[in-house]
Amino acid sequence: MTGKSDWPEVRKITLDDLNDVIVAGIEDFRAAPKYGVMLGALYAIVGWAIIGLLWFMGLPFLAYPVAMGFALIAPFAAGAFYAVSDLRERGEELSWSRVLASLRHAAGRDLGWMALVTSFALVLWLEIAAVLTFAFGGINTFDSNYLEKVFDSPSGVAFLLLGNVAGAIIAFAVFSVSVISFPMLYDRERDADFVTAMVTSVRLVEKNPISMLAWCSFIGIIIGLSVMSAFLGLLVLLPIIGHSTWHLYRIAVEPVSESEKSSARGDADAGLGIEAQFAKG
Secondary structure (H helix, E strand, O other), rough: OOOOOHOEOOOOHHHHHHHHHHHHHHHHHHHHHHHHHHHHHHHHHHHHHHHHHHOOOOOOHHHHHHHHHHHHHHHHHHHHHHHHHHHHHHHOOOHHHHHHHHHHHOHHHHHHHHEEEEEEEEHHHHHHHHHHHHHOOOOOOOOHHHHHHHOOOOOOOOEEEHHHHHHHHHHHHHHHOOOOOOHHHHHOOOOOOOOHHHHHHHHHHHHHHHHHHHHHHHHHHHHHHHHOOOOOHHHHHHHHHHHHHHHHHHHHHHOHHHHHHHHHHHHHHHHHHHHHHHHHO
């Protein structure tokens, strides 16, 4: 088992650092907007499809939890943006083949386990939302005056408060184990497993509670704005979150040595070389 002294070292993060990573994220988006807009549009389409499916299935009460629950899986969904920021940082030429090759190389078992952790949290959140909804209004809760009952009654206000508090607790718990886990697993597929990534993420939050609470709130606000814009905000805001998270990881965790980095990148570069040969052929 990995000893405590073997965990990657985490650094102190200030609010100024957060501002810097957001600026860097915006610069990455402006330098390669087509990747951000196209991937953001894809996620928006998926969001519309899920909401439409819930409405069709008679489960409209899950529409809001699903929309806000996107914050739980946003770190995983932002994987392509880590690749774009990484390639730019390394001075590599950007192309879809390079981005996809980098993602395929990083998509190992441990990244899958992290995705499973966040997906389980999303399912748990939806279960809690369903239980609270039925506890408030019963099985036949959706009648013509449902919204009036929610907003104009003490029990409805209590329902909203309890539901959002429960969601916030789950979101912050998931945030704590995933704030830099996904970019770390992308970057260190050779020397970090998903347990190491989660522990490192939690240690970062413990060392920087104020800054990480501010970062969590920023992500929540961004997701909220995206939901209010019918997911259209994802075209710009999701790429900025993704690129900024990469830069946050880069300043938050002590880097691996150059020799380790070269070894870890060897297979990826070889894969890119093979793809380039096929492209020329």
